[in-house]
Amino acid sequence: MTRQLHLNLFIHGKGHHEAAWRHPSASPRALTDIAYYRELAQAAEAAAFDSIFFADHVTLGEEIGHAAKGGLEPITTLAALAGATSRIGLIATASTSFTEPYNLARQFASLDHISGGRIGWNVVTTWVGAAAGNYGQDALAPHAERYARAEDFLDAVTKLWDSWDDAAVLEDRAAGRYADPALIRRIDHQGPYYRVTGPLNVPRGPQGRPVLVQAGSSATGKRFAARHAEAVFTAHLEQATARDFAAELKGLAASFGRDPAGLLVLPGISPVIGSTEAEAQRLWRELNDLTDAGVGLSRLSARFGGHDFSHLPLDRPLTPEDFPDPAKVQAAQSRAQVIVGLVARERPTLLQLLHGLAGARGHFTLAGTPEQVAAVIEDWFRAGAADGFNLMPPILPQQFSVFVEQVVPLLRRRGLFRTEYGGRTLRGHYGLARPANHIFAAPAPVRALA
Amino acid sequence: MTRQLHLNLFIHGKGHHEAAWRHPSASPRALTDIAYYRELAQAAEAAAFDSIFFADHVTLGEEIGHAAKGGLEPITTLAALAGATSRIGLIATASTSFTEPYNLARQFASLDHISGGRIGWNVVTTWVGAAAGNYGQDALAPHAERYARAEDFLDAVTKLWDSWDDAAVLEDRAAGRYADPALIRRIDHQGPYYRVTGPLNVPRGPQGRPVLVQAGSSATGKRFAARHAEAVFTAHLEQATARDFAAELKGLAASFGRDPAGLLVLPGISPVIGSTEAEAQRLWRELNDLTDAGVGLSRLSARFGGHDFSHLPLDRPLTPEDFPDPAKVQAAQSRAQVIVGLVARERPTLLQLLHGLAGARGHFTLAGTPEQVAAVIEDWFRAGAADGFNLMPPILPQQFSVFVEQVVPLLRRRGLFRTEYGGRTLRGHYGLARPANHIFAAPAPVRALA
Numbered sequence: 001m002t003r004q005l006h007l008n009l010f011i012h013g014k015g016h017h018e019a020a021w022r023h024p025s026a027s028p029r030a031l032t033d034i035a036y037y038r039e040l041a042q043a044a045e046a047a048a049f050d051s052i053f054f055a056d057h058v059t060l061g062e063e064i065g066h067a068a069k070g071g072l073e074p075i076t077t078l079a080a081l082a083g084a085t086s087r088i089g090l091i092a093t094a095s096t097s098f099t100e101p102y103n104l105a106r107q108f109a110s111l112d113h114i115s116g117g118r119i120g121w122n123v124v125t126t127w128v129g130a131a132a133g134n135y136g137q138d139a140l141a142p143h144a145e146r147y148a149r150a151e152d153f154l155d156a157v158t159k160l161w162d163s164w165d166d167a168a169v170l171e172d173r174a175a176g177r178y179a180d181p182a183l184i185r186r187i188d189h190q191g192p193y194y195r196v197t198g199p200l201n202v203p204r205g206p207q208g209r210p211v212l213v214q215a216g217s218s219a220t221g222k223r224f225a226a227r228h229a230e231a232v233f234t235a236h237l238e239q240a241t242a243r244d245f246a247a248e249l250k251g252l253a254a255s256f257g258r259d260p261a262g263l264l265v266l267p268g269i270s271p272v273i274g275s276t277e278a279e280a281q282r283l284w285r286e287l288n289d290l291t292d293a294g295v296g297l298s299r300l301s302a303r304f305g306g307h308d309f310s311h312l313p314l315d316r317p318l319t320p321e322d323f324p325d326p327a328k329v330q331a332a333q334s335r336a337q338v339i340v341g342l343v344a345r346e347r348p349t350l351l352q353l354l355h356g357l358a359g360a361r362g363h364f365t366l367a368g369t370p371e372q373v374a375a376v377i378e379d380w381f382r383a384g385a386a387d388g389f390n391l392m393p394p395i396l397p398q399q400f401s402v403f404v405e406q407v408v409p410l411l412r413r414r415g416l417f418r419t420e421y422g423g424r425t426l427r428g429h430y431g432l433a434r435p436a437n438h439i440f441a442a443p444a445p446v447r448a449l450a
Numbered sequence: 451m452t453r454q455l456h457l458n459l460f461i462h463g464k465g466h467h468e469a470a471w472r473h474p475s476a477s478p479r480a481l482t483d484i485a486y487y488r489e490l491a492q493a494a495e496a497a498a499f500d501s502i503f504f505a506d507h508v509t510l511g512e513e514i515g516h517a518a519k520g521g522l523e524p525i526t527t528l529a530a531l532a533g534a535t536s537r538i539g540l541i542a543t544a545s546t547s548f549t550e551p552y553n554l555a556r557q558f559a560s561l562d563h564i565s566g567g568r569i570g571w572n573v574v575t576t577w578v579g580a581a582a583g584n585y586g587q588d589a590l591a592p593h594a595e596r597y598a599r600a601e602d603f604l605d606a607v608t609k610l611w612d613s614w615d616d617a618a619v620l621e622d623r624a625a626g627r628y629a630d631p632a633l634i635r636r637i638d639h640q641g642p643y644y645r646v647t648g649p650l651n652v653p654r655g656p657q658g659r660p661v662l663v664q665a666g667s668s669a670t671g672k673r674f675a676a677r678h679a680e681a682v683f684t685a686h687l688e689q690a691t692a693r694d695f696a697a698e699l700k701g702l703a704a705s706f707g708r709d710p711a712g713l714l715v716l717p718g719i720s721p722v723i724g725s726t727e728a729e730a731q732r733l734w735r736e737l738n739d740l741t742d743a744g745v746g747l748s749r750l751s752a753r754f755g756g757h758d759f760s761h762l763p764l765d766r767p768l769t770p771e772d773f774p775d776p777a778k779v780q781a782a783q784s785r786a787q788v789i790v791g792l793v794a795r796e797r798p799t800l801l802q803l804l805h806g807l808a809g810a811r812g813h814f815t816l817a818g819t820p821e822q823v824a825a826v827i828e829d830w831f832r833a834g835a836a837d838g839f840n841l842m843p844p845i846l847p848q849q850f851s852v853f854v855e856q857v858v859p860l861l862r863r864r865g866l867f868r869t870e871y872g873g874r875t876l877r878g879h880y881g882l883a884r885p886a887n888h889i890f891a892a893p894a895p896v897r898a899l900a
Contacts, residue, residue, distance in 0.1 A: 060651040073560035079529035110523035133647035197583035201510040
């Protein structure tokens with residue numbers, strides 16, 4: 001069989017374009033209405049997508065007056081969607097900076113059981129500074145410390161998931177043996193940031209562990225992803241940088257002793273699709289005409305750690321000198337680098353930059369026909385720039401419906417994408433092995449639970 | 451209309467009797483199988499129960515070899531059950547000692563939206579000492595400090611739920627106004643334990659706030675419940691103490707300026723039901739014969755902060771002197787008091803005490819016919835000892851089915867219990883008002899979100 005493309009539907013607001021909520025074709029449902037998400041999940045499942053995905057910020061942010069924000073929390077949303085679907089993978093973002101390893105390990109293990117093995121965790125360290133204040137902190141920890149904490153957090157969580165052997169539960173009614181205590185162990189984790197005794201109070205899930213997803217693309221983020229991630233969401237505006245990124249990440253993974261095939265690279269893509277190129281361009285202009293410069297400026301500022309761009313004229317070509325050094329930004333460094341790179345290359349005006357970012361927040365956007373979109377997808381895929389895509393429809397559900405109805409059949413005709421599911425777990429869809437249990441695979445005896 | 455009884459189904463393991471999982475009539479489903487909980491929730495909804503409820507411990511505990519433990523996490527479970535039901539209330543326990551107010555407020559607000567206004571939060575401070583080790587702590591904070599923290603936690607959470615006015619979301623596409631920023635405010639909470647800026651990133655839920663449930667019955671716990679709780683789960687072995695408790699709690703609530711009708715007292719009841727009294731007694735003996743003394747001793751020890759009872763003979767009548775002073779126990783003081791009171795009154799042997807506690811962990815148990823059970827329920831209800839009951843079937847689902855099929859019709863014939871739902875929210879079922887928004891009800895102008 002030809003190498004197969006993986007497709008993830010990234011569900012965000014009423015669509016990924018900043019002004020999507022104002023467009024007549026956006027969903028009339030409230031962002032707090034579970035039916036909105038259920039319909040999207042079911043449509044993605046009907047199209048045999050690998051997975052759906054929710055990003056997350058643990059703060060509301062500042063531009064609520066003119067931006068569609070304030071919806072449901074991802075973990076509770078995925079639990080609700082698990083019952084409304086039966087095959088599609090379900091990926092939720094959760095931060096390692098503002099929760100406890102025991103709580104997160106529990107909720108994701110529980111989700112894996114509830115969904116029958118369809119859960120993934122997008123591991124983030126949180127880059128939005130305003131989040132700190134919701135947790136009694138004056139500021140985020142510096143970038144490097146956030147990642148050091150994430151390493152420790154992930155280590156503890158992984159041990160908790162492995163604290164039950166798969167065969168621990170006996171339910172031997174006659175003998176009165178509910179579980180074998182020798183197959184459930186304390187973890188006694190003592191890391192630089194976290195101490196956790198364990199064991200978890202949830203048995204090991206169908207997938208062993210949820211699929212680990214990551215999106216950090218800074219130097220530190222890439223090392224973290226190469227060590228731990230099984231799928232990586234990433235933002236690239238050009239095929240060449242995506243290809244270099246994928247090659248670098250897979251090389252790094254190999255250098256850590258991992259099989260690079262166990263790490264899928266899924267760049268974001270936000271296609272504005274029309275039946276003709278002109279129609280697609282018209283829709284793209286319609287959306288940009290609906291944007292609010294204040295929202296764009298506030299988001300750009302957040303990307304650069306609070307730097308103020310509001311004194312710059314909207315119509316003068318920008319230069320990299322208009323921006324702080326991305327390497328010193330204590331937010332999401334790689335995204336800041338992508339933006340400054342774009343400015344150096346294309347010298348857009350501030351308004352043009354804001355429109356470019358309005359499409360999908362720095363992810364790859366394009367406007368074209370279904371054939372053009374399918375061709376770009378195939379091209380990136382065959383060039384090794386992508387194992388699949390994190391699809392970010394500019395308007396939901398309308399532009400997702402167009403993708404399913406008009407682009408997916410083209411991908412299938414090219415033999416690139418499944419017509420039906422082969423398995424029932426997210427690991428199955430992504431072609432990932434069920435991880436061995438690190439605690440119970442250990443040959444040396446470990447102290448059993450008292 | 452006659453004053454109506456409220457019924458909550460407390461779902462626990464394979465039933466509340468410690469040995470339920472060994473009984474032939476217990477569910478064959480795994481405790482990690484969401485279908486098990488779904489079937490129970492749907493059966494309770496078909497019987498027009500007010501609500502279902504999950505307790506929670508953030509630790510596995512020690513007796514896993516011989517006790518049915520390690521299931522799903524309550525918040526994810528309720529989210530999944532919300533989609534499988536449409537009317538019944540859904541109550542999850544969550545601790546104020548081991549999570550962040552922002553995370554808890556978010557998940558419960560999200561659940562309230564997902565369920566269409568059917569969520570309740572059972573506020574606990576966690577009394578099981580072993581939990582501390584899962585969160586990097588050497589021991590639980592002392593009883594009084596746990597409650598002081600809970601006050602601060604609840605204050606922050608309540609403000610977060612009130613940080614959006616009900617009318618904040620506009621979705622005015624034409625004008626580009628998604629929300630009115632003047633109707634969404636920072637909370638800038640600065641308490642002794644928590645600092646939270648807010649606002650929440652979830653709009654106010656259908657119920658305004660989830661129903662607040664509480665189960666602490668120590669002096670401190672009662673004051674906390676009287677100030678905040680809208681429903682109280684409580685353990686009483688005698689109608690007289692339940693009546694005194696209800697009167698005291700409602701009096702305290704009145705002294706805090708609350709309407710006592712806004713606080714429901716729901717004692718636990720665990721009826722072993724047989725078609726004859728002899729059959730009920732036989733089932734009760736069958737269950738006790740399946741218990742494991744080691745499990746009982748370990749649970750008794752946990753109730754008394756780790757005190758060791760294993761040196762006592764199983765067949766010698768106990769005296770209160772065999773126990774530590776309940777007032778000094780840093781666990782759940784009221785439950786320890788109930789146990790020592792029972793010992794003083796009845797002088798059971800250790801084995802008899804363990805059997806008594808095996809039924810429902812110190813809650814009221816009785817064995818009898820459907821008529822006898824209905825009579826006790828009516829008697830307590832009419833005497834003012836209960837506004838309804840927290841039903842704890844000894845075996846699930848079998849003893850719950852018997853209750854629904856044989857006791858509920860008797861309660862209906864007596865005009866005590868609804869035949870169908872009148873409303874769609876948990877507040878509606880419990881007869882509770884939707885709480886006013888404390889932030890936006892304030893007459894003085896408060897600083898709007900920038």
